[in-house]
Amino acid sequence: MTSPADTLAQPSVAVIGAGPAGLAAAVHAAEQGAATTLIDSAARLGGQYWRHDKAVLDGSVATSLRSSLVPRSMLAQPSGLHHDVATYHDLLRRLEDLVAARRLTVHLEHHVWSLQVEQSGCSIAAVDRRDPDRPGELRVRAAVVVLAVGAYDRQVPFPGWDLPGVLTVGGAQALLKGSGVTVGPRVLVAGTGPFLLPVATALAASGADVLGVHEANRNLGWLRRLPAAAPRPATLREAGGYALGLARHRIPLRTRSVVVAAHGADRLEAVTVARLDRAGGVRDRTRRRIAVDVLAVGYGFTTQSELPLQAGCALSATADGTLAVTTDSTQQTSDPRVYAAGETTGVGGAQLAVAEGVIAGFYAARAAGQCAVGQTTAAPARPDRVVETAIRTRDRLRRFAAAMHAVYPVPRFWLDTLEHDTVVCRCEEVTVAEVDAAIDNGARDARSVKLLSRSGMGWCQGRVCGYAISCLTASRTGQALDLASSANRPVAAPIPLGLLAQAPADRHGQDS
Structure with missing residues (x-):
């Protein structure tokens, strides 16, 4: 199922993220005939929404799924933990068939740290964390990429x-x-x-x-x-x-x-x-x-924006105060080789993520087919009934998500409760007083505050404190809120220096 470390795979479509959106995108792309690779940093499929214990998906996906398509632990756990298990069951069953038919390859415990998009295709580099004592690297080249990297707690x-x-x-x-x-x-x-x-x-x-x-x-x-x-x-x-x-x-x-x-x-x-x-x-x-x-x-939640920014995708601020990838009606981003689905396009729940994944998988497969015959722009693809239903579902759920964000904004009270010694960056233990000192020394945006105070320079690279630092800086300086400056990370995941030293400079478009 998985390629060994340091092996270059060549699928037509690569899907990054195996939550509801990524699973739906990978299954639908493969069912359209595209050679598809699914990559996820977790040890098990399903993302946060369908997270479950280690009783399932140990080793080969196909072998594990034959023994337990829906983990009994998912059904036995308290009510409220797992929703729409039938959809998860259906996607896993179809994924198993596609893996067995060698139309879909799955790489679990592989954390993508670099995504480079060029005219000739997309280059992906991921750290192989299956053996924590000897991490390796997976390199994948694809015609088209679907980003389904999700979001995390704000x-x-x-x-x-x-x-x-x-x-x-x-x-x-x-x-x-x-x-x-x-x-x-x-x-x-x-x-x-x-x-x-x-x-x-x-x-x-x-x-x-x-x-x-x-x-x-x-x-x-x-x-x-x-x-x-x-x-x-x-x-x-x-x-x-x-x-x-x-x-x-x-x-x-x-x-x-x-x-x-x-x-x-x-x-x-x-x-x-x-x-x-x-x-x-x-x-x-x-x-x-x-x-x-x-x-x-x-x-609420903050979208994972590192890989979209690496790929040069256009992002915009959403009503709930986060950055989201801008997509068209086919889930295509501003780059024709990159599609996006799920929370990375805006937080709206698992059902919306699945609908967007279906659409993205369908159109990404069609775009990959066009690239295979040398066409730089894909001819409009007529969606089938499943995709048409997904489009209607997506549009309806997006309206619901917009209403939800309007009902549950982040109140501004917390800015008034901060004390001088309140820590705002936990990794580097930067306090409010140190942020204020950076602003007093001329910082006017989150990036300048970072350079002067070390906020956002720790292990999480600003994922936890980035929103707060941006809001605090804007509040103190009277400047417009700038979320992008704290979200741009050239390396999307921690990588051993030994692997980074081995990375070819021409593959990543920069000196390693």
Whole structure:
């Protein structure tokens, strides 16, 4: 199934990312006749949405899938952890057939660190992490690439957010899905967005005492956007199910309520919560302290933009305050050799990601076929019924996603709760005072702040702190918010220096 390290494969279509969008894109591209390669950094298919334990996909995809198409662990885990398992089941069954027919190759535990797009094709370099003691490199060249690299939890800093026991809601869910680990006995869930609800109910079902869900916005905002929500009765039913779950476990839902500080010596011991006024400011008289063991907090998601930026794809700011790849009706980016699907085009949920993956896989395969016969521009392809249905689904779900982002914006309160010694960059331990000093010394954008304070220069390369640094800099200087300067990373994933030294300079278009 997988090529050995340092082997050059030559597919027509390469799909990067094996979550809902990537799985759908790879299956549909291969079914259209394109020789397809699917690459993902995780050990198992499914991404965060269909994350499951290691009981499945150990070694050959085909061998593992024959024994367990849908892991029993996925069905046995608490309600709320796994949704739309039937779609996952269907995609894996089709993927197994395509792997067996040698029309689809899957590389798991391969982290793509470089993507170069040229007129002659796309060059991909990935670190092979299957043997952590001896990492290797996979090099792939494809006519067309589909980017389905997803998104990750967006965090905003507040006093004490770097204490052990404070983690993202996505992290809490990943531990429960992937390892069956409940993060702690007493948990408080906070932030904004509908993602808080499934995490809270799943934690409660696993045995945790969930002390409350603190939602920064008002759920009544949906009333003004019912036309967008109406086409999604399934989502409304799902929300009703979460409401019943909260009631069953006696979990209070506090709206317009946020965590403004976390307290503890060596680890989290308590949090301070407060209500927000209509302008998004903290109502000081409403502050109260709650003893907790774990705080799971999240303010939406940030798209993975490193590879799109490497490929030169056009990006734009979205309504929820992140960067997203700009695509046309066929999911093609500003570069005709690159397509994109899923959260990398804007956060909208797994069903939207699958629909976009179907469309991207179909048109990427057609574009690869045109490249094979030497045509630089693909003739318009007439979609089949499956793709036509996916297009209608995509357009409807995008309207719903736009309404969701309008209901759950990131409030600006956190900028007022920061103290001088609050850490904003955890990797380099850069504080608010050091960011202010950089601004006092002339920095006017996040990149300048980075150069003067080392914020964003640590292990995560600004993935965690980039949004906060950009917002803090814009707030302090009065400049427009610039998200791109903290998102551009020439190396998309950590790579051993030995492998980097071996990389041919002409393959990556620059001196290694």
